[in-house]
Amino acid sequence: MKKVLFAAFESLPFIKTGGLADVVYALPKALDKEKFEVRVVIPLFKKIKERYYDSLYFVDHIYVNSGYINEEANIYSCFNEGIEYLMIENDRFFYRDEIYGFNDDVQRFCFFNVAVMEMMIKLDYYPDIIHTHDYHTAVIPALCKLRYNAIEAIRNIKHVFTIHNLVYQGIYDKQVLFDYLAFEYRYYEDGTIRFNDSCNFMKIGIVTADVVTTVSKTYAYEIQSPQFGENLDVILRYRKDDLYGIVNGIDESLFDPATDKIAQNYTIRNYLKGKAANKASLQRELGLAEDPDALLVGMVSRLTFQKGAELLAQTYNEMLSRHVQIVVLGTGESKYEYAFRMMEDQHRGQAVFYCGYNEALAHSIYAGIDMLLMPSLFEPCGISQLIAMRYGTLPLVRETGGLKDTVEPYNWYEKTGRGFTFGPYNAWDMMQVFNIAYDLYFNNPKDWRNLMRNAMNYDVSFEKSAREYEDLYTRVLER
Numbered sequence: 259m260k261k262v263l264f265a266a267f268e269s270l271p272f273i274k275t276g277g278l279a280d281v282v283y284a285l286p287k288a289l290d291k292e293k294f295e296v297r298v299v300i301p302l303f304k305k306i307k308e309r310y311y312d313s314l315y316f317v318d319h320i321y322v323n324s325g326y327i328n329e330e331a332n333i334y335s336c337f338n339e340g341i342e343y344l345m346i347e348n349d350r351f352f353y354r355d356e357i358y359g360f361n362d363d364v365q366r367f368c369f370f371n372v373a374v375m376e377m378m379i380k381l382d383y384y385p386d387i388i389h390t391h392d393y394h395t396a397v398i399p400a401l402c403k404l405r406y407n408a409i410e411a412i413r414n415i416k417h418v419f420t421i422h423n424l425v426y427q428g429i430y431d432k433q434v435l436f437d438y439l440a441f442e443y444r445y446y447e448d449g450t451i452r453f454n455d456s457c458n459f460m461k462i463g464i465v466t467a468d469v470v471t472t473v474s475k476t477y478a479y480e481i482q483s484p485q486f487g488e489n490l491d492v493i494l495r496y497r498k499d500d501l502y503g504i505v506n507g508i509d510e511s512l513f514d515p516a517t518d519k520i521a522q523n524y525t526i527r528n529y530l531k532g533k534a535a536n537k538a539s540l541q542r543e544l545g546l547a548e549d550p551d552a553l554l555v556g557m558v559s560r561l562t563f564q565k566g567a568e569l570l571a572q573t574y575n576e577m578l579s580r581h582v583q584i585v586v587l588g589t590g591e592s593k594y595e596y597a598f599r600m601m602e603d604q605h606r607g608q609a610v611f612y613c614g615y616n617e618a619l620a621h622s623i624y625a626g627i628d629m630l631l632m633p634s635l636f637e638p639c640g641i642s643q644l645i646a647m648r649y650g651t652l653p654l655v656r657e658t659g660g661l662k663d664t665v666e667p668y669n670w671y672e673k674t675g676r677g678f679t680f681g682p683y684n685a686w687d688m689m690q691v692f693n694i695a696y697d698l699y700f701n702n703p704k705d706w707r708n709l710m711r712n713a714m715n716y717d718v719s720f721e722k723s724a725r726e727y728e729d730l731y732t733r734v735l736e737r
Contacts, residue, residue, distance in 0.1 A: 259293060261295045262286075262385055263385040263388045264285075264286055264299070265374055265390045266282040267358075267392070268300060269298055270282075271338060272343070273303050278392060280506075281420075282300075283509065289724050290724070297385070298342070299343075301352045301366075302334060303353075314334040314345065315335055317334060318333045318377075322348075322376055325438045327365060327368060329351070346370060365438055367393075367395075370395070371398050386415065388418075391419075393459035396419060396464075397439060399417035399462075399463060400441070400462050401439070402417065404445050405442075416734045416737070417469075420472065421460070421472040422472075424472075424486070429458050430459075454489075458490075464497055469730065470494075471502045474639045476503065476663050477659040479503070480658070502726075502730060504726045505663050505664060506720070507718055507719045508645055508648065510648065513624070514648070515532065518625065519621065520622055520626075521538075522536060532625075540626030540627070546585070552582060553581060555582060555627060556584070556629070557584075557585075561588045562591055565633075566656065567597075571594060578605050584609045586611045586612070587616065595611075629651065629699075630653045632653055633680070634659070635656070637656075637659040639660030643655055644664060644718040648718050652677045652678065652695070654679075654688075655680075656680055664718075676716055679691065
């Protein structure tokens with residue numbers, strides 16, 4: 259049995275800010291337990307301590323000496339759904355109300371990366387593979403190969419590094435490499451840990467990991483281009499033979515219309531009745547007109563340009579001039595929050611904007627709306643479209659990244675598909691496809707119902723992704 263250590267800055271069920279936490283939670287559970295022994299290591303944040311501290315048990319104490327960082331830390335452990343979670347406690351860096359957004363984030367990231375190394379040594383635990391996630395833990399492969407390589411057990415570890423979103427790279431002054439990570443200057447001189455005379459955690463992970471993965475095949479291809487490569491496309495093309503795209507799944511136990519806490523549970527056998535009941539409940543809850551025939555469109559998203567909020571802001575008046583209702587759940591850039599407040603004010607009873615995030619309401623929206631709008635400029639994988647299909651809600655998405663890989667567009671001739679897609683990022687192209695969906699909903703309900711069934715039958719679980727990762731782990735270990 260091979261040992262795999264997942265290293266990340268967040269994971270459900272303990273703490274979450276985005277889709278990274280979903281993956282770090284769901285993928286270890288889906289891996290074959292007879293082939294892989296999986297552990298997860300994350301920081302012990304304030305919110306975790308407040309809620310779970312009584313269920314943790316003390317493992318050991320470590321010292322982290324790394325340049326100007328000289329800190330002590332405790333290692334705690336707990337089991338959740340068959341997976342052991344190791345948590346590194348240091349109140350100076352982690353006992354805070356939020357996970358990210360502090361002036362000393364770079365020190366916090368460096369401390370955690372080095373603490374993982376010291377934890378392995380103290381516990382005499384050396385996994386066969388360390389699977390690191392995003393820039394927060396991207397330095398671990400370099401630490402193993404360049405700083406702790408005198409220890410044979412560490413030198414022999416293989417490394418898989420997953421890019422969840424290339425936009426966020428961890429770019430800092432070059433002194434970080436020496437002041438907090440204690441790398442030798444020669445690795446900066448030869449370019450291994452240098453990027454444009456600075457420190458770039460993402461670049462270090464891409465260069466030093468044995469293989470690099472990202473969260474969809476299309477995104478793996480896109481980020482090798484200048485348009486989506488975020489200034490790392492040359493390096494990604496250099497590593498193209500070791501770059502893999504594996505589409506994420508979702509935890510079907512968390513998103514299951516048959517068991518979820520929604521107005522009425524349903525399966526594919528009674529989805530029409532279930533969807534209708536949840537639609538009516540959602541309309542009542544949000545103060546929309548209780549109209550079973552209206553096309554109820556929803557967006558559950560961060561409100562940023564990347565997520566296509568701009569396109570909805572440009573077109574909601576045109577949409578709402580028809581037999582359409584809109585609900586938006588999310589928060590983000592102030593200009594989009596303002597636009598959607600105006601939408602609600604101008605179309606009372608027909609449009610609602612919930613500024614913020616509410617997990618229970620999000621589930622009700624997925625179950626109650628007819629169509630999910632997700633017109634992202636770019637989308638490494640995307641989770642909302644997977645959840646929507648699980649609930650029989652048809653996604654309307656732009657053909658990018660994981661959206662292109664998971665949403666098969668409606669084909670009128672072959673009567674196939676599980677949603678709607680458009681190409682160029684502009685409001686006109688989006689509305690052309692919206693018009694097709696609108697016409698189908700009102701004038702061809704039989705095909706609409708077929709698409710709903712296709713969506714619910716689509717495998718959105720992590721099982722397929724887990725098998726691909728297992729194959730990748732096996733190939734890496736054979737090198």
